[in-house]
Amino acid sequence: METKLTALTVVLVITATVTADYVRPQPRKTLHFPWNPKSSSHPQQVHISLAGDKHMRVTWVTRDGSSPSIVEYGISPGKYSSIAQGESTSYQYLFYSSGKIHHTVIGPLEHGTVYFYRCGGQGPEFQLKTPPSQLPITFAVAGDLGQTGWTKSTLDHIDQCKYDVHLLPGDLSYADYMQHRWDTFGELVQPLASARPWMVTEGNHEEESIPLLMDGFESYNARWKMPFEESGSSSNLYYSFEVAGVHVIMLGSYADFDEYSNQYSWLKADLLKVDRRRTPWLVVLFHVPWYNSNWAHQGEGDEMMAAMEPLLYAAGVDIVLAGHVHAYERSERVYNGMPDPCGAVHITIGDGGNREGLAHWYKDPRPKWSVFREASFGHGELRMVNSTHAFWSWHRNDDDEPVRSDQVWITSVASAGCFTKNPELRKMLLAP
CATH class of the missing domain: 3.60.21.10 (Metallo-dependent phosphatases)
Incomplete structure (x- = not known):
């Protein structure tokens, strides 16, 4: 047995063990975000998530409701060999109206590879690395x-x-x-x-x-x-x-x-x-x-x-x-x-x-x-x-x-x- x-x-x-003389730091205040005006079609709040085998979902927000839900991407900076069309949504919460929230799945992507991408056909270039x-x-x-x-x-x-x-x-x-x-x-x-x-x-x-x-x-x-x-x-x-x-x-x-x-x-x-x-x-x-x-x-x-x-x-x-x-x-x-x-x-x-x-x-x-x-x-x-x-x-x-x-x-x-x-x-x- x-x-x-x-x-x-x-x-x-x-x-490792707890350090006996450690003094816990004090709380810190909520961050302040100064107003940073951008064009209504400028991609904001960009984040990515896994979306099935060899695919990635790119999510971003624009204030312009007519902005396209497209992502251009490729393995070289500024050179986009592929383009993907996605979907969008928005919501109302009492007196708040969200921007246009875009969700676009890109792929198939190679594993362990750096990709360069752009959201909505304009704005800054981002880069990601696949797992x-x-x-x-x-x-x-x-x-x-x-x-x-x-x-x-x-x-x-x-x-x-x-x-x-x-x-x-x-x-x-x-x-x-x-x-x-x-x-x-x-x-x-x-x-x-x-x-x-x-x-x-x-x-x-x-x-x-x-x-x-x-x-x-x-x-x-x-x-x-x-x-x-x-x-x-x-x-x-x-x-x-x-x-x-x-x-x-x-x-x-x-x-x-x-x-x-x-x-x-x-x-x-x-x-x-x-x-x-x-x-x-x-x-x-x-x-x-x-x-x-x-x-x-x-x-x-x-x-x-x-x-x-x-x-x-x-x-x-x-x-x-x-x-x-x-x-x-x-x-x-x-x-x-x-x-x-x-x-x-x-x-x-x-x-x-x-x-x-x-x-x-x-x-x-x-x-x-x-x-x-x-x-x-x-x-x-x-x-x-x-x-x-x-x-x-x-x-x-x-x-x-x-x-x-x-x-x-x-x-x-x-x-x-x-x-x-x-x-x-x-x-x-x-x-x-």
């Missing part, structure tokens, strides 16, 4: 961003990271009903989001519903269209994508998730499609953490965990990333509230720089599954090195200097023999 457990044990090498076709691949991770001085510092640190895709587990702009804040957020992230794909899921600050007047997530869905249709989902609030040997599932904490819901049915179907020989890593993101020893938002993810954790366990999910709690915490592999060598590593990283401040208070004593926790702003970097090993690091935002404060090697569930542990349970849970 001991030999079997040893074979299943996932090696987590912890190489690699195979491992290794690096993800930058930061949730609960907002638009404060700490947000700007966090984005500067991410810009120093040689990453391929940005993952954001909810709470983007903190517009909170003030729709112009969606526009300023688009301006703030454009330098990064126009160059690397940003894959996001919704948080509570994206809901913005007004009973009898406004449905939830209208602004978010109009501005941040993700590849839900490409992944067989019926909602922009949950979807999946594959990139370089990693299958990533973005779940919706604010969409129905019980066993009779569309999201639950979609999740089971999506997990059944995963081929661990082709995509040895399985990563899941959503907003509200399931494993959280902070007093903030305690227990809010329990119902979703009760419904969906057995599915993730049966499928052998490696890493779960969440936000919502404005602090950092990493678990060891855990399932059903207890350490389990075949469970997922849960990471809460809702510390991107929001205006609400940090969640300082943790439960004591520390739960058995909790390995590292700290209330500081920062970002994470997840590098899938090969089919069996990944390296995770969290970089505390220490007065504008990124300080690597937690790091760990993670061995994949698929390589640890976990699929032979309880095949009957897996078959039962994942059966169509």
Whole structure:
């Protein structure tokens, strides 16, 4: 028995501890965006996202409703060998009228290649780099961003990271009903989001519903269209994508998730499609953490965990990333509230720089599954090195200097023999 457990044990090498004399920095004010007049057809708030195999969605906003939704692109500056036609939308929110929001899918694109592109037939030239076709691949991770001085510092640190895709587990702009804040957020992230794909899921600050007047997530869905249709989902609030040997599932904490819901049915179907020989890593993101020893938002993810954790366990999910709690915490592999060598590593990283401040208070004593926790702003970097090993690091935002404060090697569930542990349970849970 001991030999079997040893074979299943996932090696987590912890190489950092909390610095005892660290003084947490003070909150910073919301950023001010001076008026910067541009022509009504000038592309603004440009960001890109993955849109199926070898394709990328380019999104931007213009104030001119007649601007075309075209993207010209090529592999040489100023020389566009291809052109793509897209779609556009707009929305009204009380007294606010959005600009024309363009979504154009370009491709097929070569992997690991720099492309130059222009939106709407005019304006500045942008460049992007497509992700690699195979491992290794690096993800930058930061949730609960907002638009404060700490947000700007966090984005500067991410810009120093040689990453391929940005993952954001909810709470983007903190517009909170003030729709112009969606526009300023688009301006703030454009330098990064126009160059690397940003894959996001919704948080509570994206809901913005007004009973009898406004449905939830209208602004978010109009501005941040993700590849839900490409992944067989019926909602922009949950979807999946594959990139370089990693299958990533973005779940919706604010969409129905019980066993009779569309999201639950979609999740089971999506997990059944995963081929661990082709995509040895399985990563899941959503907003509200399931494993959280902070007093903030305690227990809010329990119902979703009760419904969906057995599915993730049966499928052998490696890493779960969440936000919502404005602090950092990493678990060891855990399932059903207890350490389990075949469970997922849960990471809460809702510390991107929001205006609400940090969640300082943790439960004591520390739960058995909790390995590292700290209330500081920062970002994470997840590098899938090969089919069996990944390296995770969290970089505390220490007065504008990124300080690597937690790091760990993670061995994949698929390589640890976990699929032979309880095949009957897996078959039962994942059966169509």
